[in-house]
Amino acid sequence: MNSPLYQVTPIAAFNDNYIWLITEPTNQYCVVVDPGDASVVLKVLTANNLTLAAILVTHHHQDHIGGVSDLVNKANKTADFAVYGPSQEAQSVVGIPLIESQKITIKSMQLHLQIVELPGHTLGHIAYYDQYSVFCGDTLFAGGCGRMFEGTPQQMHQSLEKLAALPPSTKVYCAHEYTLANLAFAKAVEPNNDALAARIEFCQQQRVLKQPTIPSTIGEELATNPFLRTNHRDVIAMAQQKSQQKSQRKNLIASEVFGQLRQWKDTF
Numbered sequence: 118m119n120s121p122l123y124q125v126t127p128i129a130a131f132n133d134n135y136i137w138l139i140t141e142p143t144n145q146y147c148v149v150v151d152p153g154d155a156s157v158v159l160k161v162l163t164a165n166n167l168t169l170a171a172i173l174v175t176h177h178h179q180d181h182i183g184g185v186s187d188l189v190n191k192a193n194k195t196a197d198f199a200v201y202g203p204s205q206e207a208q209s210v211v212g213i214p215l216i217e218s219q220k221i222t223i224k225s226m227q228l229h230l231q232i233v234e235l236p237g238h239t240l241g242h243i244a245y246y247d248q249y250s251v252f253c254g255d256t257l258f259a260g261g262c263g264r265m266f267e268g269t270p271q272q273m274h275q276s277l278e279k280l281a282a283l284p285p286s287t288k289v290y291c292a293h294e295y296t297l298a299n300l301a302f303a304k305a306v307e308p309n310n311d312a313l314a315a316r317i318e319f320c321q322q323q324r325v326l327k328q329p330t331i332p333s334t335i336g337e338e339l340a341t342n343p344f345l346r347t348n349h350r351d352v353i354a355m356a357q358q359k360s361q362q363k364s365q366r367k368n369l370i371a372s373e374v375f376g377q378l379r380q381w382k383d384t385f
């Protein structure tokens with residue numbers, strides 16, 4: 118099959134968060150990912166007469182879990198409704214803690230997802246994926262990646278490598294509209310990347326139309342996201358240059374290239 122049975126719709130929250138709503142055309146059940154704000158979700162559920170089959174949580178930050186309790190209390194739910202989430206964090210809201218490689222099935226829908234653990238942004242961060250989509254919270258962003266609040270560059274780099282290994286057609290549903298800022302940084306890293314220039318143009322048009330730039334695909338990220346391109350000559354050269362400015366040693370391995378880029382981006 119070339120396309121999933123489900124549809125994925127963004128629900129905008131706060132300044133730049135996306136809460137992802139997963140629905141199927143054939144039934145009234147739905148799943149939401151990282152509901153930081155219950156009110157915007159409840160509005161959509163009510164307007165579309167949807168019943169919540171599950172909440173998926175990627176990590177413990179408030180803008181991802183802040184709406185969970187209110188949704189549990191106020192939304193229409195299926196009998197087997199559950200809040201899925203990491204096994205290492207967000208335990209105040211998670212009913213079914215998940216670990217690496219675990220598979221979940223949302224029974225009232227035809228939704229089967231697998232778990233990948235992605236330490237870095239937070240230590241317990243997880244993502245949910247199938248052959249079509251990955252819901253990756255604040256780990257991989259369109260054109261960039263999350264800040265390392267809890268993990269090391271090695272951990273974050275390894276987590277991004279796991280996502281980079283998904284099929285290139287996989288759609289990337291990240292949790293923030295940070296794309297244009299990320300791509301401006303990507304351009305500073307790789308000024309001669311043609312695919313990147315084309316992507317910037319496309320995303321600028323999307324934003325003019327007030328449309329999301331997300332989802333992207335793993336293939337687009339591999340071609341334009343510097344944090345997934347730490348083996349590429351130009352990216353390594355730029356990271357070496359940054360590293361030499363700080364009189365650090367020269368031959369960086371991929372996770373160190375990543376670390377340099379992430380540090381640079383923090384003050385870009």
Ligand SMILES: [Zn+2]
Pocket residue numbers: 176178238255
């Ligand atoms: Zn976060």
